Structure formats: structure tokens, C-alpha cells
Amino acid sequence: MTAALTIALPPEADRDPASYKLLIGGRFVDAADGGVIERASPGHGFVVSRYARATEKEVDTAVEAARRAFETGPWPRMKASERASVLLKAAELIEMRLEEIARLDVLESGKPIAQARGEIAGAVDIWRYAAALARTLHGESYANLGEAMLGVVVREPIGVVGIVTPWNFPFLIVSQKLPFALAAGCTAVVKPSEMTSASTFVLGEILLSAGLPEGVVNVLAGTGEEVGAPLTRHPGVDMVSFTGSTRVGKLTMAAASTSLKKVAMELGGKNGQIVFPDADLEAAADAAVFGGFFNAGECCNAGSRLIVHEAIAEDFLAEVGRLTDRVTVGDPLDEGTKVGAIISAAHAQKIRDYLDGAASDGARIVRGGKALSASAGEYLAPTIVAGASSTMAIAREEVFGPVLTVLAFRDAQEAVRIANDTNYGLSAGIWSSNMDNCLTVARGVRTGTVWVNTFMDGFPELPFGGYRQSGLGRELGLRAVEDYTEEKTIQFHKGPRTNWWLG
Structure with missing residues (x-):
């Protein structure tokens, strides 16, 4: 008969649960109705975290903050080099707090500590890669349209991005999305899983410390029904990037379709x-x-x-x-x-x-x-x-x-x-x-x-995503920042008009 596993309770078991507030408009705030979510550690059994529980009211407030930061704030108007500097500083601060973040993910998700450290180190690499892409994002020009015409194609940030992440890789997966959205000049409302939200709140702290303007990133803990669905269908959100099950991905697409917003989906696999x-x-x-x-x-x-x-x-x-x-x-x-x-x-x-x-x-x-x-x-x-x-x-x-x-x-x-x-x-x-x-x-x-002749290696330079019901679009890779942009064609004509309609 197999002996029972002996699970040693960590020091956190003798303390009050760590408490986290919602990040909205650059401030950490309680939920308007005072609601909270308690998370018990799946590996150790005690309550490890307590989050303010957002509802649709907080979704509206967070989207408004992100919209205001996009429409009137400095972030989309900064030089790419300035945005890159903030992302590089964030990577540095993540690396400094690697052990703390890894431990949070372990306590909330049950994954092994050695593996969690590797995930956070990988996330640091992704943030640095996104910073590099911020400076290489570019458009196109066409000087072959005739002597009087010049065509220019520019890429502009798509706007407010709703980011929904799962519980299995809490910090790594938000790092496959958020830094690229920020590199493009977007603002965001992030909804981590209600089972593993702590490390994403720490990321919010880090981004403010790195110099990210208020309202550019907002973080809401809450359920899919109370936060995920309202965020996805919100008319103030221009794009949704979702990672999770194929079943929930289909529901997310249906909700997003009400306003025809862009969706990016990283879903299930049977590999x-x-x-x-x-x-x-x-x-x-x-x-x-x-x-x-x-x-x-x-x-x-x-x-x-x-x-x-x-x-x-x-x-x-x-x-x-x-x-x-x-x-x-x-x-x-x-x-x-x-x-x-x-x-x-x-x-x-x-x-x-x-x-x-x-x-x-x-x-x-x-x-x-x-x-x-x-x-x-x-x-x-x-x-x-x-x-x-x-x-x-x-x-x-x-x-x-x-x-x-x-x-x-x-x-x-x-x-x-x-x-x-x-x-x-x-x-x-x-x-x-x-x-x-x-x-x-x-x-x-x-x-x-x-x-x-290898398996499950990963590099920020290589795009990641699936065919069929494994998702839509790709994360990471050379074009990752482009996913969070819109293309705009601008045509310049010089001299008198030549194509008179009425003569």
C-alpha cells in the first residue's frame, strides 16, 4: 500500500491570508460592494490569498480608466523607445522579485517551485523581447503609385485590450500577452483566474513602479460570469485576448461578437x-x-x-x-x-x-x-x-x-x-x-x-498558437506586437487634382 504523502505546511499557513485590492486607474481599491474571494492552496489546504471581488460595476470603471488613458494619456503618444524603457524596467523588477512571484504561483496553483522559477525567468525574457519589438514596429510606404501619389501604411495601437488569463500558468501567460499590447501603445484591463490572481496583482505593482502611467493597466479579480463576460462584451473594449478552455473560448467569441471586436484565442490541445x-x-x-x-x-x-x-x-x-x-x-x-x-x-x-x-x-x-x-x-x-x-x-x-x-x-x-x-x-x-x-x-x-526530436521547448522569438479548435491567431514571435495594432492607409497626392469627376 502506498504511504500517504506528507505535506509540510509553510510559514504562510500560520499567517493571515495575503490581501489584494483591485488595480483601477492607478490605485488599489476595494470592490464597491465589499466582496472578496478567498483562495485555498491546492497543495497545502489553507487559505493563502484574499482578493477584492470585482463585479460588472468595476469592469465599467476599469474600462473607463483604460479608455481615458488611451484617448488622452501619454502612453500611446510616447516614443517607442520610451515605452521600451518602461518594459525593460518592468523586466528588471520582475527579475528582482522572481522568488516572491514564483512562490505565490506555487501556493495558489500547486505547481512545483523549481518549475515556477523557470516560468518567471521565462517571463522576464518575454518582457525584454517585447521591449525590443516596441522599437521595431513599423509600417510601409509605396512610392510606385504614380508621380503624384505616395501611399503610406501605418500601424496604430488597437485601443483598449481585455486580457483574460487561466490558472495553470498565472504569470507566464499574462506575460505572453500584456507586454506586447503595451509595446504597441495599447491600454488594458486584465482579468486573471479567480484561483490564481496574486502574481498578476504583483505585476500591477511592478508596472506602476516601472513608470507606467495611471490607468494603462488595470487588474480585476473575479469570476468569469461577473468579470470575464462583461469585459468581453463591453463596447469600450476594442480587442479581447483570451487563454483558456475551448468551451469557454467559444462563449468568449460569442460575447465579443456583439460589438465585432477583434479576438485572439489560445485554447485547448490534445497533442x-x-x-x-x-x-x-x-x-x-x-x-x-x-x-x-x-x-x-x-x-x-x-x-x-x-x-x-x-x-x-x-x-x-x-x-x-x-x-x-x-x-x-x-x-x-x-x-x-x-x-x-x-x-x-x-x-x-x-x-x-x-x-x-x-x-x-x-x-x-x-x-x-x-x-x-x-x-x-x-x-x-x-x-x-x-x-x-x-x-x-x-x-x-x-x-x-x-x-x-x-x-x-x-x-x-x-x-x-x-x-x-x-x-x-x-x-x-x-x-x-x-x-x-x-x-x-x-x-x-x-x-x-x-x-x-525535442518537446515543449519555447522561445519568445517563435510564434505560438493553434489550428482548428486550439485557437485563433498567434502569440509571441516577430509579429506579436502587430497583433495589437490596426493598419491605416494614408494616401498623399501632390499638385492639382487629375481625376475630376464632373470635369
């Missing part, structure tokens, strides 16, 4: 790692375990489907199982932990429901599959499901938990077919030493990212 017999199988097995269980599988990019050539399927599955047995599950604040807590009891039950359904459908759970007894918090054992078919829910739908489903293929064409046999199209991995296999699969899978 396959495809392993050929000629691959570096040791590296591929480690990547399979990493892809399946990183962040407890609560990751849109999780390699939750392991698609293995039938010639090696049995032996490869055995090796993946052995590595899975070595994955350390436990206290998120323990430096050696690889898999931390599940975000909530309700989500843990949803994962178990998928596993029960897979067993009923005839699949075999060959590792894990059970909740782990712990002195505090919600923990699930890393789980491998074998004997699945691509028609089963466990192989088609986003489980968002530490669950790896194994499928077999005969040749590259079948591997591509299995990889594409889902409504999603976010990412895929290929493991082979044969370039023909790599090219065939990379060009055949309909995903926004393909990793070849």
Missing part, C-alpha cells in the same frame, strides 16, 4: 508525441514522461497522447512506465518535486471521471489512476492508459491532468492520421533519426507547433 523505431528511444521516453506529466498535465501543450510505432510499442511502453515510477509527486514547495497538486478537488474528480470512462471503454490503466492520500492538498498519481483507440474520449478530449494515453501506428501516414484525429491542433512532437519521417509528419500534422 501527440509520435515515436518511430529509429528514434533515440531513451530521449523519447524521457520526453514522453515530461510531456505527459509536466505541470501535472494541466497544460494546453501537454503531450497527452503517446503515438508509438507498433514494432516498439510494448518495449517502449515498459520503459515509459519505469520512468513514470521515478516521477516525484508531492509538496509543491519541495525542491525535488516534479508533479505537484491538482488545482482543485472538482478538477481532480473530472480527471478521475475520464479514467473511469476509459476503463469502461476497454482501455487499460497500467500506471497510476488513483488519488494519492496526502496530509493536505489534492494529488493524483501520474497515469498511463494503454489499449486505447482514437475513438475513445480519453484519446480525443483534453483531460488536463497527469494522464498519458498510448496509441500505436504502422507507418508515417497512419501516425499523421491519428495525430490529426481530434478537434484540436496546438502542437505535436516527432521522434525519428530519419529525415523523411520527420518531414512527412511535420508537414502532415495540422498543428501550430511541431517539435522534432
